[in-house]
Each structure stands twice: as C-alpha cells, then as structure tokens.
Amino acid sequence: MKSLYLLNKDLRLKENRVIEVLKKSKSCAFVYWLKKDFKEMGEARLSFLIESLLELEMQLNEVGHKLYFINSLEELDLKLFDQIYFSKVYNSKEQKEFETLKEKTCQSDTECFEVENSTLYALSELPFSLEMLPKGFTSFRKKIEKKQTQLNKCTIGKSLTFDSFKPIDLEHKTVSVLNERLERLTKNDMFTGGEKSSLEHLKNYFWNQDRARTYKETRNGMIDFFDSTKFSPWMALGSLSPITVMNELLEYEEQVEKNESTYWIYFELMWREYFKLYSLKFGDKIFNLNGLGYKVFYIDDVDKDGAYFNQWARGETKEPFVNANMIELHQTGWMSNRGRQNVASYLAKHMFLDWRLGAKHFEKYLIDFDVESNWGNWNYNAGVGSDPRDRIFNIKKQADMYDPDHEYQSAWLIK
Numbered sequence: 001m002k003s004l005y006l007l008n009k010d011l012r013l014k015e016n017r018v019i020e021v022l023k024k025s026k027s028c029a030f031v032y033w034l035k036k037d038f039k040e041m042g043e044a045r046l047s048f049l050i051e052s053l054l055e056l057e058m059q060l061n062e063v064g065h066k067l068y069f070i071n072s073l074e075e076l077d078l079k080l081f082d083q084i085y086f087s088k089v090y091n092s093k094e095q096k097e098f099e100t101l102k103e104k105t106c107q108s109d110t111e112c113f114e115v116e117n118s119t120l121y122a123l124s125e126l127p128f129s130l131e132m133l134p135k136g137f138t139s140f141r142k143k144i145e146k147k148q149t150q151l152n153k154c155t156i157g158k159s160l161t162f163d164s165f166k167p168i169d170l171e172h173k174t175v176s177v178l179n180e181r182l183e184r185l186t187k188n189d190m191f192t193g194g195e196k197s198s199l200e201h202l203k204n205y206f207w208n209q210d211r212a213r214t215y216k217e218t219r220n221g222m223i224d225f226f227d228s229t230k231f232s233p234w235m236a237l238g239s240l241s242p243i244t245v246m247n248e249l250l251e252y253e254e255q256v257e258k259n260e261s262t263y264w265i266y267f268e269l270m271w272r273e274y275f276k277l278y279s280l281k282f283g284d285k286i287f288n289l290n291g292l293g294y295k296v297f298y299i300d301d302v303d304k305d306g307a308y309f310n311q312w313a314r315g316e317t318k319e320p321f322v323n324a325n326m327i328e329l330h331q332t333g334w335m336s337n338r339g340r341q342n343v344a345s346y347l348a349k350h351m352f353l354d355w356r357l358g359a360k361h362f363e364k365y366l367i368d369f370d371v372e373s374n375w376g377n378w379n380y381n382a383g384v385g386s387d388p389r390d391r392i393f394n395i396k397k398q399a400d401m402y403d404p405d406h407e408y409q410s411a412w413l414i415k
C-alpha cells in the first residue's frame with residue numbers, strides 16, 4: 001500500500017495515531033497543507049508554525065523521510081497513492097476544506113481515512129453520543145468524570161514507536177524552503193515551535209519548575225511564564241498531544257503530589273475537549289453572530305467605518321487593562337486566559353461590536369490559535385453559546401483583582 005499522510009494540526013511523531021495506522025503501509029509520503037491563512041498570520045504565530053514544521057522535517061529526515069508542502073489540494077497527484085490519511089477536524093470550516101479532498105478521492109481509486117488524533121477521548125469512548133452532548137460544560141465534565149477511570153485505562157496508553165516504511169519521493173517543495181521566511185520574522189522568545197521543544201517544556205513545567213502543585217492558585221497570573229502551563233501553543237499545532245500531557249500529569253500525581261491544582265489542569269483540558277465536541281456538534285453555528293441561536297446578539301450601529309474596532313485592536317480604548325492585553329498580543333502572539341476573557345467581554349458587552357471581528361483578530365495573532373477553542377470561547381464570552389448566563393466583566397474590578405499593583409499594565413503600556 002502506498003500512503004499519503006496529509007498533515008494539519010498534528011505536527012508530531014509521539015502519540016500520533018495516524019502514524020500508528022500508517023505502519024501497515026509499505027511506503028508513505030508526508031505532506032503538509034499550507035493553507036491560505038498562512039499569508040495573514042501575525043509574525044509570532046507564523047514563526048511558531050514554521051519552526052514546528054522545520055523540526056518535524058528534521059525528525060522525519062532522521063528516519064529517512066521528507067516533509068513536503070502544498071498550497072492547494074490541486075497540487076496533489078492522487079494517482080500516486082492507494083490511501084490518504086489525515087487527522088480528524090472538529091470544526092465545519094476546516095471540514096469543508098477536507099471535503100474537497102474526500103470528493104477528489106471518491107473520483108479516483110484512492111481511499112481516504114480520517115483518524116481521531118487530537119482529543120483525549122475518542123468519540124466512541126464518550127459516555128454519550130455527539131447528538132446527546134450535554135448542553136453546558138459542567139454536566140459534560142461530570143459525565144466524563146463518572147466514567148474517567150475506565151476511559152483512562154483505554155485511552156492513556158504507551159507512546160508509539162515510529163516504524164519505518166519506505167519514503168515516496170514527490171516533486172513538491174520540502175518545508176526547508178520556509179527557513180528563508182523564518183529568518184525575516186520576529187518570533188516570540190518564550191515559545192519555540194516543534195515537538196522537541198514541547199516535550200522539553202512539558203518536563204520542565206512538571207519536574208524542574210514543579211509548578212503543577214500550585215496551578216490552581218497561580219493560573220490567573222499575568223506576569224510569570226509558569227503561572228499557567230503554557231501547553232496551548234504546542235497543542236494547537238498538535239506538536240503536543242493532550243494524551244501525552246495527561247500521561248505526564250498522572251505520573252506527577254503518582255510520584256509527587258495529587259491535589260486540587262493537579263485536578264484543575266485536567267479540568268482545564270476538559271474545556272479544550274468540550275469545545276472540540278461543541279464545534280463538531282454545532283458546525284457552522286459557532287461562526288454565526290447569534291451563535292447557537294438561543295439569543296440575539298446586540299450590535300451598536302455606530303461603528304460604520306471600523307474606528308471603534310480599531311481602537312480595541314490597537315489597544316487604544318479607555319481601559320488600560322484591555323489595552324495592555326491587546327498590546328501584549330500584538331507584540332508577542334500571547335495573551336493570558338484572564339486577558340482574553342476581559343478583552344472579549346469588553347468588545348462584545350461594553351463596546352457592543354460584532355464579536356466575530358474579535359475572534360478573527362485572535363485568529364490572526366494568537367500563537368496558540370485553535371479554531372474550536374477560540375470560537376467556542378468567543379461564543380461563550382459573547383453570550384451566544386450554550387451557557388444561559390450572560391456574563392459581563394467589570395474591567396476595572398478585574399484589573400484591581402488580577403493586576404493590583406499595575407505591574408502587568410506597566411509592562412505593556414507606553415509610559
């Protein structure tokens with residue numbers, strides 16, 4: 001069997017279920033699909049992506065393979081392959097892109113396989129069907145937790161070994177040509193893309209820094225890098241599997257300490273899991289102004305020329321706390337969860353602007369941009385998701401609580 005592995009948000013070799021099934025192939029080509037949004041990404045996000053690709057290429061080179069890239073599916077010559085594999089996508093936007101591939105393969109003799117590869121739990125392991133996904137996060141989590149012991153046993157497995165099958169040579173460019181582009185970009189020094197860096201960071205967080213034991217108390221911090229885990233950029237590109245994170249967490253609990261903080265890391269991973277399923281279930285709705293449609297989102301009609309939105313985007317609003325966060329985002333590609341909630345609430349509930357503009361802005365800049373987590377959280381903060389409560393953040397109160405000495409704001413605002 002000649003196989004093609006079309007990579008997307010799964011830039012890793014460890015705990016990669018596509019590679020596990022690929023082992024049955026005689027030969028294989030690895031191709032990354034560089035999509036249109038590549039041209040629109042902020043520098044930090046783009047450099048992180050390129051670093052991740054270059055590192056994966058290096059790892060593949062070590063086992064005799066190459067990592068090619070294409071800009072469009074039209075470039076693929078399907079006749080060369082018996083089978084095409086890709087990791088399952090959970091949102092309708094990317095699903096539509098992959099539909100084109102499925103349609104193309106239908107017209108040829110090539111078979112197409114979608115592999116669940118980016119969640120902790122496979123759909124078949126959940127204690128409910130997708131149609132019966134609990135409406136709110138809390139009931140979702142409780143149902144999962146009830147079954148957690150069994151689920152852990154069947155999903156949290158050993159890491160995979162990379163079996164060598166023969167490479168298939170293609171005429172496409174290899175990702176090494178992106179090196180030139182990388183050199184011209186300003187990167188975020190705190191995050192280096194790629195699986196190796198992700199695993200180093202994982203070990204560092206749990207074992208050297210020993211920060212899991214106090215996660216619950218520090219997770220809302222906005223200054224210290226290790227206040228929260230910072231796993232999200234690597235998980236967004238799939239350089240780090242949530243299963244690998246969970247394995248490390250379980251190991252830490254066994255060897256060092258199991259407490260409320262270690263549970264809370266799992267709790268937060270459940271949010272990620274929830275938004276994957278939420279996006280899969282609700283499809284296009286998550287991108288609609290009124291989200292799931294339980295409420296009508298109110299827009300103030302004053303921003304005809306986009307001037308108010310630009311104030312928000314550039315960090316030039318009346319709220320220094322919002323501004324500091326937006327400036328951090330522009331300069332680094334990062335914003336804390338506390339910051340994200342505040343700036344989202346400010347745009348949607350104080351400025352009454354179309355929250356989707358904010359979600360798209362995040363899409364461009366966030367180093368950890370992930371369709372499901374981003375749009376799911378924006379739904380939630382704009383009050384158009386599955387949560388019946390309409391939350392409005394009091395920005396001044398939040399700033400007083402989470403940045404009482406203005407240390408964070410002073411770090412980002414022009415003096």
Ligand SMILES: Cc1cc2nc3c(=O)[nH]c(=O)nc-3n(C[C@H](O)[C@H](O)[C@H](O)COP(=O)(O)OP(=O)(O)OC[C@H]3O[C@@H](n4cnc5c(N)ncnc54)[C@H](O)[C@@H]3O)c2cc1C
Pocket residue numbers: 219228229230231232233235236265268269270271272273275335336337338340341344362366368369370371373374375377378381
């Ligand atoms: C408006 C808005 C947009 C967001 N956009 C994204 C996005 O594009 N990509 C993204 O990964 N996260 C997004 N989040 C969720 C959250 O802010 C980040 O996951 C978190 O800040 C990442 O930092 P961390 O890895 O240190 O998280 P930690 O606090 O250490 O949490 C551990 C892990 O749990 C998961 N997690 C934590 N909180 C959430 C959450 N609210 N939703 C989903 N998963 C969560 C992440 O995978 C994270 O790495 C968004 C939140 C908001 C409010």
